Amino acid sequence: MSEPLLEVQDLKVTFPERGRQVRAVDGVSYCVYPGQTLAVVGESGSGKTVSCRAVMGLLPLAAVVTGSASFAGTQLIGLTDDQMRAHRGADVAMVFQDPTRSLNPTMRIGSQIAEAVRAHQRVSKTQARERAVALLRLVRMPLPERRCTEYPHQLSGGMRQRVMIAIALACRPKLLIADEATTALDVTTQAQIMELLLELQAELGMALMLISHDLGLAASYADEVIVMYAGRIVEQAPAARLFSRVRMPYTQALLEAIPQLERPAHSPLPVIGGRPPDLSALPAGCSFAPRCRHAADDCRATEPPLAEHEPGHRWACWHPVNGEHHD
Amino acid sequence: MTESLLEVRNLVQEFHTNAGVVQAVSGVSFDVRPGETLGIVGETGSGKSTLARSVLQAPRPTSGEVIFRGTDLTTLRGTRLLQARRHLQMVFQDPFGSLDPKWTVRDLVEEPLVAYKTGRKNERRQRVDDLLELVGLDPASHGRRRPRELSGGQAQRVAIARAIALNPALIVCDEAVSSLDVLIQAQVLNLFERLRAELGLSYLFIAHDLALVKQVSDRVAVMYLGRLCEAGPGESVYREPLHPYTRALLDSVPSTDKHSAATKRAPTTISGEPPSPVHPPSGCRFRTRCPRAQEVCVAEQPPMRELATGHTVACHFPLVESAGPATSGPGSRAATGAQAAESAHAPRSVRTKKSREPRDEDPYPA
Numbered sequence: 001m002s003e004p005l006l007e008v009q010d011l012k013v014t015f016p017e018r019g020r021q022v023r024a025v026d027g028v029s030y031c032v033y034p035g036q037t038l039a040v041v042g043e044s045g046s047g048k049t050v051s052c053r054a055v056m057g058l059l060p061l062a063a064v065v066t067g068s069a070s071f072a073g074t075q076l077i078g079l080t081d082d083q084m085r086a087h088r089g090a091d092v093a094m095v096f097q098d099p100t101r102s103l104n105p106t107m108r109i110g111s112q113i114a115e116a117v118r119a120h121q122r123v124s125k126t127q128a129r130e131r132a133v134a135l136l137r138l139v140r141m142p143l144p145e146r147r148c149t150e151y152p153h154q155l156s157g158g159m160r161q162r163v164m165i166a167i168a169l170a171c172r173p174k175l176l177i178a179d180e181a182t183t184a185l186d187v188t189t190q191a192q193i194m195e196l197l198l199e200l201q202a203e204l205g206m207a208l209m210l211i212s213h214d215l216g217l218a219a220s221y222a223d224e225v226i227v228m229y230a231g232r233i234v235e236q237a238p239a240a241r242l243f244s245r246v247r248m249p250y251t252q253a254l255l256e257a258i259p260q261l262e263r264p265a266h267s268p269l270p271v272i273g274g275r276p277p278d279l280s281a282l283p284a285g286c287s288f289a290p291r292c293r294h295a296a297d298d299c300r301a302t303e304p305p306l307a308e309h310e311p312g313h314r315w316a317c318w319h320p321v322n323g324e325h326h327d
Numbered sequence: 328m329t330e331s332l333l334e335v336r337n338l339v340q341e342f343h344t345n346a347g348v349v350q351a352v353s354g355v356s357f358d359v360r361p362g363e364t365l366g367i368v369g370e371t372g373s374g375k376s377t378l379a380r381s382v383l384q385a386p387r388p389t390s391g392e393v394i395f396r397g398t399d400l401t402t403l404r405g406t407r408l409l410q411a412r413r414h415l416q417m418v419f420q421d422p423f424g425s426l427d428p429k430w431t432v433r434d435l436v437e438e439p440l441v442a443y444k445t446g447r448k449n450e451r452r453q454r455v456d457d458l459l460e461l462v463g464l465d466p467a468s469h470g471r472r473r474p475r476e477l478s479g480g481q482a483q484r485v486a487i488a489r490a491i492a493l494n495p496a497l498i499v500c501d502e503a504v505s506s507l508d509v510l511i512q513a514q515v516l517n518l519f520e521r522l523r524a525e526l527g528l529s530y531l532f533i534a535h536d537l538a539l540v541k542q543v544s545d546r547v548a549v550m551y552l553g554r555l556c557e558a559g560p561g562e563s564v565y566r567e568p569l570h571p572y573t574r575a576l577l578d579s580v581p582s583t584d585k586h587s588a589a590t591k592r593a594p595t596t597i598s599g600e601p602p603s604p605v606h607p608p609s610g611c612r613f614r615t616r617c618p619r620a621q622e623v624c625v626a627e628q629p630p631m632r633e634l635a636t637g638h639t640v641a642c643h644f645p646l647v648e649s650a651g652p653a654t655s656g657p658g659s660r661a662a663t664g665a666q667a668a669e670s671a672h673a674p675r676s677v678r679t680k681k682s683r684e685p686r687d688e689d690p691y692p693a
Contacts, residue, residue: 186370187580188370188579191578191579192598215583216581217581218583243583254510257510257512258538259513259536260582260583261538261565265541266542266545269513269516275511
């Protein structure tokens with residue numbers, strides 16, 4: 001296997017809150033390889049977004065980040081803002097959920113893209129403008145010249161997300177992180193944007209990280225899937241394997257709880273009770289044990305390590321389920 | 328044939344704005360039978376939420392009839408409308424937006440009982456306890472809390488307890504579980520199903536998530552740009568969609584199902600985005616994005632017609648497998664159905680390879 005593009009090791013993020021320490025991310029390690037699509041899935045508060053923002057250096061100053069994140073040999077954790085700025089956008093770029101909040105409502109689309117181009121490259125304004133049109137064409141925007149002169153409010157949600165992708169691609173990043181980038185979009189628009197991202201990934205040879213709460217999205221578009229719970233990775237496997245041979249009871253519970261097109265109407269959804277644990281007072285042992293059907297005494301005493309139990313398939317569980325995903 | 332609980336006939340809702348008249352709902356008709364769940368799916372801007380509110384007369388529809396238990400709500404005024412509406416309740420997407428942050432859970436659940444002067448104080452107290460138990464909250468520990476001390480799932484349970492407090496016959500759910508995490512969403516969906524069985528409720532269940540709607544619905548209607556394009560029993564709409572738009576919606580849904588994971592990356596079958604409801608296309612409203620559109624689609628609005636038992640579609644060129652003659656016996660008809668279901672899945676991997684050409688035409692004709 002080739003060298004990883006991004007190698008994250010033992011990443012921990014803690015937020016001080018009212019005198020307590022909230023462990024948002026608790027020892028996360030993973031690799032992203034060139035050209036790979038990696039999905040990170042989990043519920044709200046599982047740490048999926050915080051772990052990526054930590055890598056990008058986008059967390060509030062109060063956050064305490066430890067561990068290592070090495071991007072093509074450069075250590076990203078601990079860089080100053082100025083040093084980080086050289087990598088952000090040029091090496092790693094990010095697309096967020098809400099394009100309306102990321103775009104400047106008072107600037108024309110073309111100027112916003114040109115601004116991103118000129119932030120990293122020494123080019124004239126005319127050249128930057130030409131690049132902006134080319135980027136809009138790259139993201140399959142109809143009538144790119146006309147769109148350049150328009151404002152964000154004149155575009156639909158899907159179009160705005162295309163502009164955000166154009167800005168993210170302005171400096172040809174080697175890794176694109178899409179943080180719930182299609183969550184706010186309709187299914188047909190979501191399919192268009194996902195297809196666009198995969199086409200661009202193939203054209204530009206980028207690695208793609210999809211951060212999402214949607215397991216269906218991960219199953220349909222990712223090569224590799226990481227499942228997070230309470231700040232930790234609890235399972236990781238190639239997509240096809242994870243969804244056919246799930247081992248971690250939490251992943252299984254998630255899969256079973258999703259309504260499926262193939263399932264007959266009114267069939268009760270298998271659910272688990274309880275809620276994710278308080279991140280400032282994590283229980284001893286496995287964080288999922290209080291909600292787990294398979295939990296035994298050892299689960300409540302010792303935390304199971306994340307280990308590669310089968311080739312390419314990592315999970316953190318003392319009593320894994322035996323794998324058949326029944327629907 | 329059982330009598331309908333709710334009959335909506337030619338419902339029209341228009342809004343006057345500076346940009347022109349927004350035709351949010353344009354002549355929608357459907358029935359909800361007692362004890363039945365009718366699901367309505369549609370994308371942003373399809374008019375599904377407007378439809379829900381028009382049914383509840385908030386705001387009143389521009390024209391059309393909303394016949395609930397034999398009475399046309401659009402003709403009722405004042406207290407008579409209020410009395411009719413106690414049997415029709417609504418659950419919204421954001422529970423925190425619909426619950427007063429300063430009230431306790433007990434007060435919130437008691438409010439509809441007080442508003443309709445139901446029972447004496449101690450009777451109401453007992454009723455609140457029962458309602459909280461029914462939706463899976465503990466009256467002792469949750470009753471004194473305020474909305475901000477609840478999780479999203481718990482707050483939605485409070486909203487549901489309020490909705491069922493007056494023993495309604497029909498609950499309109501507008502994206503009622505869309506903001507919840509998947510495990511909590513499953514709990515609330517199961518709660519809706521349990522209440523339906525225990526209280527004999529009917530639901531008008533509106534959501535953008537097709538799988539979610541399938542899960543809870545007996546019948547499903549698909550809405551596009553203010554009109555219904557297809558309606559029928561859930562199983563038949565999802566297995567053998569007749570409208571090209573329904574087919575496209577189904578193809579766009581990412582799934583963890585084994586079969587689609589094997590042929591992953593479902594293709595987009597429609598391009599572009601919905602046109603503006605201020606200037607909807609003439610004839611069929613889907614024609615600007617439809618791969619099967621022809622001249623007749625521009626000229627004439629396709630009427631709703633029944634092509635299978637209880638399964639109606641508004642399309643000039645519905646997706647009916649043309650392989651077998653339509654007049655064959657019932658046995659071969661079933662076989663055609665199976666083929667249709669099979670061929671609907673098979674070509675996915677083929678179509679995946681289709682590369683999308685950059686489009687030159689503007690999908691937004693001004």
